[in-house]
Amino acid sequence: MSGLPSCNVLLPGGGHWATCETAERFFARLRGLLGRKTLPDNHVLRIRHCNAVHTVGMKFNLDLIFLSADGRVIRVCRNIPPGRLFVGGGLRAKEVLEAAAGRVDLAAVPPGTRLTFR
Numbered sequence: 001m002s003g004l005p006s007c008n009v010l011l012p013g014g015g016h017w018a019t020c021e022t023a024e025r026f027f028a029r030l031r032g033l034l035g036r037k038t039l040p041d042n043h044v045l046r047i048r049h050c051n052a053v054h055t056v057g058m059k060f061n062l063d064l065i066f067l068s069a070d071g072r073v074i075r076v077c078r079n080i081p082p083g084r085l086f087v088g089g090g091l092r093a094k095e096v097l098e099a100a101a102g103r104v105d106l107a108a109v110p111p112g113t114r115l116t117f118r
Helices: 026-031
Strands: 006-010 016-023 043-048 062-067 073-080 095-100
Touching: 016 095
Parallel strands: 016 043
Antiparallel strands: 006 016, 043 095, 062 073, 062 095
16 A cells, blocks of 8 residues: 555445545645556545546556545546546546556446445
C-alpha cells in the first residue's frame, strides 16, 4: 500500500468487494496511480472530487468505476490502456475507483449499484 488512508468497499447487503486506498488531497489525486507497476487483486484507488481521469504515464491498463455523490455506480470502463488523455464519467460523477484491469469483479458492480466505504 502507498500510505494513503485505506478502507473496505462494501456491496449492498454488506459483502466485501475490494480494499480501497483513498486519494482526497490535491497532490494525492494528481498523482493517482502514476509510478506504480500494478495494484493487487481486489484493490482499488478511490479518487475523490473527480469526474474524469487520464492514463498518460500509466504502466498498466485500468478498469474504472465512476460514482455519484451517494456512491452509486454511474459508469464502468473496462481495460483502458495507458496514454489516454481523457476518460470521463459524466456530469453526475463525483469520484472514481481505479483498479488494475481484470483484478476486480466488475460484474458485481453494474450501473446503479450503491457502494459503501468502511
